[in-house]
Amino acid sequence: MLLFPRRYLGRCYQGYAICRSLGQGRYGNCFAAQAPDGSQVVLKRFHNRMKKKNTGRNHFEPVILSMLKHPSIPDLLGVINEGKDYFFVLEYMPGVTIEQLLFREHHRFTPEETSNIGFQLIDLIAYLHQNGIVHRDIRISNVLYHQGKISLVDFGLARFADQDRYRLDSDFSYLGDFLLYLLYSNSPTNKFRRHRPWYDELPLSDGQMEFLKRLLGLETPYATIEQVREHFFVFMC
Numbered sequence: 085m086l087l088f089p090r091r092y093l094g095r096c097y098q099g100y101a102i103c104r105s106l107g108q109g110r111y112g113n114c115f116a117a118q119a120p121d122g123s124q125v126v127l128k129r130f131h132n133r134m135k136k137k138n139t140g141r142n143h144f145e146p147v148i149l150s151m152l153k154h155p156s157i158p159d160l161l162g163v164i165n166e167g168k169d170y171f172f173v174l175e176y177m178p179g180v181t182i183e184q185l186l187f188r189e190h191h192r193f194t195p196e197e198t199s200n201i202g203f204q205l206i207d208l209i210a211y212l213h214q215n216g217i218v219h220r221d222i223r224i225s226n227v228l229y230h231q232g233k234i235s236l237v238d239f240g241l242a243r244f245a246d247q248d249r250y251r252l253d254s255d256f257s258y259l260g261d262f263l264l265y266l267l268y269s270n271s272p273t274n275k276f277r278r279h280r281p282w283y284d285e286l287p288l289s290d291g292q293m294e295f296l297k298r299l300l301g302l303e304t305p306y307a308t309i310e311q312v313r314e315h316f317f318v319f320m321c
């Protein structure tokens with residue numbers, strides 16, 4: 085399995101030269117590549133079985149990315165369909181994932197960093213929701229961090245929102261879970277071995293506790309991202 089992406093290194097597709105592997109996921113592999121103009125891009129390759137089985141579902145990611153224009157969301161630059169290989173060409177977003185920072189670099193996020201990242205993420209979610217898009221996969225492996233700025237990648241599960249299956253508020257529990265990782269990183273219990281529920285372990289104020297419980301659906305859930313933003317400002321800053 086690990087050797088699989090290696091055979092792509094050094095290959096060239098329509099002038100895009102694959103330089104290194106960025107990560108492997110459910111749908112395929114992501115590679116950093118050099119574009120014909122010398123700039124750096126990402127080639128997201130789909131497993132052949134995904135390409136065949138999933139044409140309908142794969143369709144959402146390029147459509148959604150094409151309609152979004154935000155500095156923290158990669159632009160879709162093109163699609164390569166060459167023989168058995170099918171790639172999206174994406175804008176390269178700088179930085180490392182929050183997951184790598186937490187588990188490889190053992191970074192402890194200060195309250196200021198957590199509040200800065202939280203605000204940016206809420207702004208990004210608000211932008212998506214204003215455009216009728218629900219991301220459905222806001223996880224530490226899909227958020228990149230670089231010089232205090234975040235980017236959100238992997239729109240493979242993103243959908244046009246509705247009142248039924250793809251509700252906008254489904255992003256809130258992801259946000260809650262995401263914030264818990266940042267808070268745990270700087271807590272005395274740390275280590276991510278959760279022996280007791282987070283609300284018994286983390287030293288949080290009543291307001292912070294209520295905010296997180298509402299995000300996670302343990303208390304009256306938030307109806308809109310604006311409510312989330314308002315309470316984040318009151319409780320987490």
Ligand SMILES: Nc1ncnc2c1ncn2[C@@H]1O[C@H](COP(=O)(O)OP(=O)(O)OP(=O)(O)O)[C@@H](O)[C@H]1O
Pocket residue numbers: 106107108109110111112113114126128158174175176177178181225226237238239240
């Ligand atoms: N536009 C981008 N710029 C920089 N790095 C990226 C970009 N897109 C993806 N990556 C890197 O590649 C990794 C895998 O990407 P992505 O999550 O899109 O793939 P996936 O196959 O859908 O994975 P998953 O199974 O986690 O959903 C990311 O964790 C990130 O490190």
